[in-house]
Amino acid sequence: MKFLIIIPAHNEENNLPFTLGSLLRQSHADFKAVVVNDGSTDATSEVIGRYTGTDSRFTAIHLGKSAHQPGSKVVNAFNNGLHTQDIDEFDIICKFDADIILPENYLKTVTKAFQEHPEYGLVGGLLYVEKGGQWVYEGNSNKHHVRGPMKAYRKECFIQMKGIRETLGWDNIDAILLENLGWKEVVLPELHVRLIKVKGADYTIRPADYYGRYFYFLGLNRFLAYIAASKEAMKSRSAGFFTDIIKSYEGCRSKKLELKISKEERKIINRQRWNMLKKKWLKM
Structure with a gap:
């Protein structure tokens, strides 16, 4: 090969x-x-x-x-x-x-x-x-x-x-x-x-902005994005971190930033994330 x-x-x-x-x-x-x-x-x-x-x-x-x-x-x-x-x-x-x-x-x-x-x-x-x-x-x-x-x-x-x-x-x-x-x-x-070097070391974007943008460009709907943001906030033990992530996510939504995935692909991604949520968090 x-x-x-x-x-x-x-x-x-x-x-x-x-x-x-x-x-x-x-x-x-x-x-x-x-x-x-x-x-x-x-x-x-x-x-x-x-x-x-x-x-x-x-x-x-x-x-x-x-x-x-x-x-x-x-x-x-x-x-x-x-x-x-x-x-x-x-x-x-x-x-x-x-x-x-x-x-x-x-x-x-x-x-x-x-x-x-x-x-x-x-x-x-x-x-x-x-x-x-x-x-x-x-x-x-x-x-x-x-x-x-x-x-x-x-x-x-x-x-x-x-x-x-x-x-x-x-x-x-x-x-x-x-x-x-x-x-x-x-x-x-x-x-x-x-x-050799740690990934993300050169990024200038703040962590909360990063997560908000990440959840948006991943194509997550509001419900799943908010769940994902709460998970990251619990890791950092900061309610303010949750708020900052959501501000970043909603900012991307309001600007209607271009997504590189189709509507059908967004459906696939949200379905997969929802199935993961049910399996890991809700034990369904």
Whole structure:
């Protein structure tokens, strides 16, 4: 199986060598890596050049400066890379971040999973971060969700779900849509992917604004958005946090900000979230 790996990179001169170096060490060598230099102002371009100049499997695209928006900016860069390739030439489409270190058997293990399980549509490992000199499980989501930095989609699944959406919440929208199409999202816990820096560290958006916008762009209706906001408020033990999330969510609604998902897809997402709510909270 042949991989198309697209890596958005913005000011990653220190991290990108680790990511690309881990690709060079893969036991499964049938891949093409497209590094999308998204308006970097550091030496990211020079780092990319060291790989594209010596290995034909690596290629680069250089974009101008764009505004930093959580979620949408990285998918925009990904799509710019995707549009330069003929995906019919590949079996697996990957969106990798520029600050991860893959184990040497990553592509080989993902290939085996797809070959042995035709129902698998999205596969990935688990993220680990460095704490106190040790690499420990990140723990930001459940162990059944493939995180954004290391997505590997079966091509047929990727096409059926119409790719990934240029919006906040894309890395949850994809899982919901592919499941609705009959595909499975699978985490391979034996694959430990090292995340060099903490996600979200560069975001300037306040947490409450982030959640409000996230719930809106995910397509949640008012009821489910308010339930989700209350859950986050309980985690932070702050009633004010709930109010701020709702203000952000309602602000997006009043402005009628464009959603990147259709009405039918919003119905699918709300139905899935409601089923999760009944199962986890209401025990129905």
